[in-house]
Amino acid sequence: MRDADAPLHSKQRSRLIDVANHAGVTKSVVSRVLNNDRTLSIREETRTRILDAVRDLGYQPHTGARALAGASTRALALLIPDLTNPVYSRITRGAVQQARVRGFAMLLAEDSADFGVDRQFADLVASHRVDGLLIASARPDHPLLGMLPDSRIPHVFVNRVVAGSGRNISLQIEAASQAALDHLLALGHRRIGHVSGPEQLAPTVSRRAGLLGAAAAAGIPEPSIESGEFNEQGGYAAATRLLADHPDLTAIYASTLNQAIGVLSAVHAAGLRIPGDISVISYDDLPLAGFLHPPLTAIAMPLMELGQAAVDALCAQLEGAPPEDVLVPGAPEVVVRRSTGPPRSGPPSGTAKVPS
Amino acid sequence: MRDADAPLHSKQRSRLIDVANHAGVTKSVVSRVLNNDRTLSIREETRTRILDAVRDLGYQPHTGARALAGASTRALALLIPDLTNPVYSRITRGAVQQARVRGFAMLLAEDSADFGVDRQFADLVASHRVDGLLIASARPDHPLLGMLPDSRIPHVFVNRVVAGSGRNISLQIEAASQAALDHLLALGHRRIGHVSGPEQLAPTVSRRAGLLGAAAAAGIPEPSIESGEFNEQGGYAAATRLLADHPDLTAIYASTLNQAIGVLSAVHAAGLRIPGDISVISYDDLPLAGFLHPPLTAIAMPLMELGQAAVDALCAQLEGAPPEDVLVPGAPEVVVRRSTGPPRSGPPSGTAKVPS
DNA sequence: CCGCCGGGGAAAACCGGTTTTCTAGGCGCC
DNA sequence: GGCGCCTAGAAAACCGGTTTTCCCCGGCGG
Structure with a gap:
């Protein structure tokens, strides 16, 4: 035992040099062992002695x-809108x-504070706080987008598609819209409304495009579309407009x-039954x-996998790989609950024009 | 101008020494200016020269x-359960x-992964990654609790009350339960059920205690209580049990x-009307x-303020103040919507014993 | 005239790692 | 037997700040 001089009872955190002394080597060796430096040649016995000391x-x-x-x-740093x-x-x-x-x-x-978040993010990078950025909050006019290409900082866009960036991590959104439409078509619906998100946002555009494309291919009337913010109020307002302007919609x-x-709330407020x-x-x-009323039929998307894939892609960049777009696998799955059913045959039962 | 030798066109990030050269001083002065070192005496002109260089x-x-x-x-680091x-x-x-x-x-x-999160948190501290910890996830048996008192690491408990820790940041939970009960009493309810959270969790205990205390003070029958996890399924299961075992409940x-x-879902499933x-x-x-069906009457709590107060309290510790409990001000406010109304007079209308 | 004092800032030590360079000894080879 | 090479690890230079110590200089009192 050569550790007689090591401060075994010290409450201090131990440093690299302490480990080195404990193992009877220099700190450079310890560092290289811990970092798996392949250019270091070392006896197996010494290596284990070092690892023991570390432990x-x-x-x-x-x-x-x-x-x-x-x-x-x-x-890493993650920037999200909400x-x-x-x-x-x-x-x-x-x-x-x-x-x-x-x-x-x-x-x-979080971008919601929108109190200089771009600046904040730039600072994180400039101050060497993080190795890379996960950006889930890039509107096309986001100030961050202007500064990123110049900087050498590794980054990916999550659930966003920044054209030409070559580092977009995304889901099969079009396929999801296709699946949603297929479900409605199978039930017999032909007049469909779509509550869309904020304009120019990539997921908004993809979902809409997927729906319109699939509708055209199926030969049904073009879906009516209203946009709203990505929250309950946005859905309520958009659905209210849809119901008022297109009384013939069945889904x-x-x-x-x-x-x-x-949307559920707006439909209830209009005095209509779901899915009747x-x-x-x-x-x-x-x-x-x-647990909604009624339980909501929805398209399950692999969101956690999206987050994981984004980290994987970013780490790949950190290891020197060139950035590349990633489409997260996992086909969209329709979870059928009770908010969808066959279309009504006649006109709607409720007083569609009189929301309470 | 004395910056002729400064690498003005360098794309590199500039360092303290660069600023010092640019301003014609040494880096120690720059450091002390930037950190507002009160023991430094410096001419105002020099100070502005430095600040200009920084900019x-x-x-x-x-x-x-x-x-x-x-x-x-x-x-700082924030540990949350979900x-x-x-x-x-x-x-x-x-x-x-x-x-x-x-x-x-x-x-x-996040604690949900519960894949060695205590270890992870300890590491964050041990590796000097953070100055302090915000812990919103301390069950009484949490391994973290065992290691924290020893370490000198500043920390606070958020929305948790660890007895004797002297660093609990919490809301007026009892008052909230009181407000909820007052609302129900004003409507005329006397037989009340409570869907509680996981046992031994501080907020669970506080809410329950607040309710029971207020009920006793009001002289109504002791509320019936069922516990469940803090999610929809937990609420559903607990409410289902309440309805089955206590058909006389009106709220x-x-x-x-x-x-x-x-709970809403379970009540619907039992064929009962809300608030009828x-x-x-x-x-x-x-x-x-x-936007729920019906819109839900709820007690608004200042949750963002809680988060802010926790950071404030932690920063106070970082600045040397002794830790202390903080009760976030802001009286609970009952947001009345349509899920509450006068109690029914007779027996319930639905088939309470037959959930679908 | 000299010593002391305080303002203004320079110098250097230090924090704990990583990485490049260097060296002592042992071995094979010619 | 001398030489180069390889192994195993030592030494030292850095990274970019913070902080303590030190020094110089001018003014002032004795």
């Missing part, structure tokens, strides 16, 4: 020192989990679970959907 | 170097925002918005509540 002392590298010495910070939107909650969960698996910490920034496809809740008068189907499935 | 060069300190040199990391629970989303939002205001980054960890008070959604047969009221108000 004995409970050594934990100092993140700052590491970052300073040029290595990575092993931290934490209270369950869609982003799931994506965040997946991303945080996967980051953890890969040994990264995850920083969080509504909502772009988001939050919107769908607003109007069927409602939603993109995004969550446990919540099963 | 001109777009200087951004290297977080790692700073942390290494003994200063703080200016990062991101998809909107309650925690709001708390998180408040915390992230306030951290940003105070110049801190926020790291996120249910749910512990969480998620649970309330399950059963009134439902919930702790936690969110926009979502207004």
Whole structure:
């Protein structure tokens, strides 16, 4: 035992040099062992002696020192538009989990405060706080987009498609819309309304395009579309307009679970029965959907997997791979509950023009 | 101008030494100016020269170097049990925002993965990644609780009350239960059920205690209580049991918005009308509540403020203040919607014993 | 005239790692 | 037997800040 001089009873955190002394080597060797430096040649016995010392002392590298010495910070940052939107909650969960698996910490920034978030994000990078960025909040005019291409900072876009960026991590949105339409067609619906999201947002556009394309291919009348924010109020307002302007609709496809809740509310308010008068189907499935009134038919999307895939893609960039678009696999699945049914035969039963 | 030798066109990030050269001083002076070192005496002219240089060069300190040199990391970590629970989303939002205001980054960890989260959190501290911890996820048996008192790491408990810790940041939960009961009493209810949360969880206990105390004071029969997880399924199951075992109930008070959604569903499934047969009221108000069927009466709690207060309290500790309990002000407010009304006079109308 | 004091800032040590360079010894080879 | 090479690890230079110490200089009192 050569550790007689090591401060075994010290309450201090142990440093690399302590481990080195404990193992009877220099700190450079310890560092290289811990980082799996292939250019180091070392006897197996020495290696285990070092690893034992690491364990004995409970050594934990100092993140700052590491970052300073040029290595990575092993931290990522996630920018999302709205934490209270369950869609982003799931994506965040997946991303945080996967980051953890890969040994990264995850920083969080929310765009809703929109109080200089672009600036904040730029600072995270400039101050070497993170190795890379996950951006789930890029509207086409987002200031961040202007500064990213110049910087060398690795980043991916999550659930966003920034044209030509070559680093978009996305879901099979068009296929989801196709699946939703197929479900409605199988029930016999032909006049369909769509509650869409904010204009120019990539997922909005994809869902709409998927729906319109599929409708055209199926030879049914072009779906009526109204847009609203990605929340309950947005869904409520859009559905109210749809019902008022297109009394012949028999089904509504909502772009988001939050919107769908607003849609349900608007349909109830119009005095219509679900699915008797109007069927409602939603993109995004969550446990919540099963407890609505009526339980909501929805398209389950692999949101956690999206978050995980985004972290994987970002890590690949960190390891030197060129960025590339990723389409998260997993076919959309229609979870049939009780908000969809055959279309009514006659005119709607309720007083569609008189919301309470 | 003395900056002729400064690499003005360099694309590199500028360092402290660059700023110093640009301003014609040494880096120690720059550092002390930027950190408002009161022991430094400096001419006003020099100070502005330095600040100008900082601005001109777009200087951004290297977080790692700073942390290494003994200063703080200016990062905090937040541990929450479940991101998809909107309650925690709001708390998180408040915390992230306030951290940003105070110049801190926020790291996120979720307990749901419960894949060594305590270990992960300990690591964050041990590796000097964060200055302090916000813990919103402490069950009494949480492993983290065993290790925290020893460590000198500043931390607070958010929406949790760890007895004797002296660092609990909490809401006026008892008052909220009181307000809920007052609302029901005013409507004429006397037989009340309560859907409670997981046992031993501090908020669960507080809400229950508040309700029982207020009920006793009002002289009504002791409320019937069933517990369930803090999600829709938990609320559904608990409400189903309540309805089956206590057919005389005329109102249910749910512990969480998620649970309330399950309660609504269970009441519907039992064939009962809301509020005709059963009134439902919930702790936690969110926009979502207004779009349920029927729109849900709920107690609005200042969740974002809770998150902010937690960050404030933690920062106070970082600045050397002794930890102390904080009761976030803001009286609970009953947002009356349509899920509550006068109690029915006779027996319930539905087939309460036959959930579909 | 000299010593002391305080303002203004320079110098250097240090934080804990990473990475490149260097060296001592042992071995095979010619 | 001398040489180069390989192995195993030592040494030292850095990364970019913070903080303590030190120094110079001018003014002022004795």
